[in-house]
Amino acid sequence: MSTTATAKATSPESPDPSTSGLDRYFKISQRGSTVAREVRGGFATFFAMAYIIVLNPIILGSAKDMYGHQLDSGQLVTATVLTAAFSTLLMGVIGNVPIALAAGLGVNTVVALQLAPKMSWPDAMGMVVLAGVVVMLLVATGLRERVMNAVPVGLRKGIAIGIGLFIMLIGLVDSGFVSRIPDAAHTTVPLQLGGDGHLTGWPVLVFILGTLLTLALIIRKVPGAILISIVVMTIVAMVINAVATVPSWGLTTPKWPGNPVASPDFGLVGEVSLFGGFEKVGVLTGVLFVFTVLLSCFFDAMGTILGVGDEAKLMDKDGNFPGINKVLLVDGLAVASGGATSSSATTCFVESTAGVGEGARTGLASVVTGGLFSVALFLTPLATMVPSQAATPALLAVGFLILAGSVKDIDWSDFTIAVPAFLAMVMMPFTYSITNGIGIGFIAFSVLRLAAGRGREVPVAMYVVSAVFVFYYAMPALGLT
Numbered sequence: 001m002s003t004t005a006t007a008k009a010t011s012p013e014s015p016d017p018s019t020s021g022l023d024r025y026f027k028i029s030q031r032g033s034t035v036a037r038e039v040r041g042g043f044a045t046f047f048a049m050a051y052i053i054v055l056n057p058i059i060l061g062s063a064k065d066m067y068g069h070q071l072d073s074g075q076l077v078t079a080t081v082l083t084a085a086f087s088t089l090l091m092g093v094i095g096n097v098p099i100a101l102a103a104g105l106g107v108n109t110v111v112a113l114q115l116a117p118k119m120s121w122p123d124a125m126g127m128v129v130l131a132g133v134v135v136m137l138l139v140a141t142g143l144r145e146r147v148m149n150a151v152p153v154g155l156r157k158g159i160a161i162g163i164g165l166f167i168m169l170i171g172l173v174d175s176g177f178v179s180r181i182p183d184a185a186h187t188t189v190p191l192q193l194g195g196d197g198h199l200t201g202w203p204v205l206v207f208i209l210g211t212l213l214t215l216a217l218i219i220r221k222v223p224g225a226i227l228i229s230i231v232v233m234t235i236v237a238m239v240i241n242a243v244a245t246v247p248s249w250g251l252t253t254p255k256w257p258g259n260p261v262a263s264p265d266f267g268l269v270g271e272v273s274l275f276g277g278f279e280k281v282g283v284l285t286g287v288l289f290v291f292t293v294l295l296s297c298f299f300d301a302m303g304t305i306l307g308v309g310d311e312a313k314l315m316d317k318d319g320n321f322p323g324i325n326k327v328l329l330v331d332g333l334a335v336a337s338g339g340a341t342s343s344s345a346t347t348c349f350v351e352s353t354a355g356v357g358e359g360a361r362t363g364l365a366s367v368v369t370g371g372l373f374s375v376a377l378f379l380t381p382l383a384t385m386v387p388s389q390a391a392t393p394a395l396l397a398v399g400f401l402i403l404a405g406s407v408k409d410i411d412w413s414d415f416t417i418a419v420p421a422f423l424a425m426v427m428m429p430f431t432y433s434i435t436n437g438i439g440i441g442f443i444a445f446s447v448l449r450l451a452a453g454r455g456r457e458v459p460v461a462m463y464v465v466s467a468v469f470v471f472y473y474a475m476p477a478l479g480l481t
Contacts, residue, residue, distance in 0.1 A: 031361040041360025042368025048354035056103040063112035078264040079343035085373035087334035092366030095327040104347035123277035131293040132336025150459035153319040158421025162428035163307035164402030169429040171395030175207035210393035233390035257381030268342035303434040304348040357398040420445035439469035
């Protein structure tokens with residue numbers, strides 16, 4: 001959201017003595033923000049991604065390992081919240097960016113459906129830890145930053161727009177405004193309006209009203225527009241749930257919990273076997289499993305970091321992200337910590353754009369979000385009372401703002417950059433994967449520049465990553481999955 005105020009002319013070397021230590025540490029004034037904006041942004045991000053507290057345990061808890069064992073739901077809630085709190089606080093304090101982290105959707109499905117059935121749960125989580133270690137090694141050698149800097153500005157803008165469209169689709173699906181048509185319908189149309197082709201039910205009405213309220217507040221430039229909308233619509237949903245018969249709100253029912261306090265259960269923390277999985281599936285398959293987790297974490301986080309960084313105006317004049325290595329290091333630690341707590345790989349969340357939409361520009365917002373996750377360890381019933389229909393309007397509003405702010409910066413006259421950018425932006429929502437959008441965009445960019453006789457303009461790192469993606473997509477055909 002383009003609400004950045006004019007930054008003060010204060011350099012890191014000569015801080016304004018009138019500012020507080022908090023302001024100087026997080027560079028709040030320097031980035032044109034305020035403490036109030038950061039706090040609002042931290043709250044908005046938390047509410048926009050709090051669904052992971054419910055969703056991750058459902059995805060992991062519904063799967064069985066090769067021995068038929070299932071993870072305990074209560075322990076999964078604790079592990080999910082604990083890792084999100086730790087990783088997000090770390091990102092705020094060390095990375096100083098408004099990016100929150102939690103168990104990655106998509107990666108947890110890989111762990112649940114590909115890894116666990118062929119080994120024990122500790123073995124599967126050990127693979128996740130190893131993927132995190134590899135990420136950190138790539139950061140330490142500078143290879144990960146080199147890959148990110150090799151992405152041309154136009155393609156970065158395409159990735160940012162793709163993320164905007166992706167989170168808009170997430171908002172529409174999670175709210176129930178659109179739904180997937182079951183395969184049994186024998187139709188080539190994948191989505192439909194509402195649950196049956198029509199908009200019906202109180203939850204959808206809450207989403208529609210929330211979207212209109214969010215956009216109206218943004219147009220009126222009301223401070224805290226997104227957070228105000230989330231709070232107001234949560235109250236509206238609670239009233240509706242109390243006086244009307246609502247068959248289902250989805251994952252979260254908006255009602256005051258009988259007992260808002262719940263003791264955390266740390267039973268899954270440390271239940272990891274680093275190399276046990278290789279004994280079960282063999283070295284080659286084990287390496288491919290680690291590679292699959294690594295690839296998803298690496299590029300999902302890359303896309304999110306670039307998208308959020310661009311929207312928060314954290315890029316320099318050359319389109320690079322100052323201090324990116326610290327952010328990438330924390331991301332690698334997050335992946336490993338997710339495996340160590342059995343909550344699956346933890347990664348940067350695109351819902352962080354909700355906080356950026358509130359004006360967040362620094363790590364203080366992440367500290368607030370991480371603090372709320374810490375509190376949620378003991379108040380999980382309260383943290384999960386916000387229905388998705390009240391939180392997802394923020395994703396639509398921010399998705400639009402990302403698109404509006406980036407689409408004009410792509411050189412549409414140069415097809416060697418316009419086509420890859422276009423493919424990246426449409427493949428993310430159409431395949432429901434940030435990684436797929438990045439991979440297809442990278443491959444298209446390398447091939448089209450070669451076809452145009454401009455192959456020397458493509459950085460070596462881009463060729464290498466494109467080749468890795470080609471191999472990744474060819475793995476099923478080669479019998480390597």
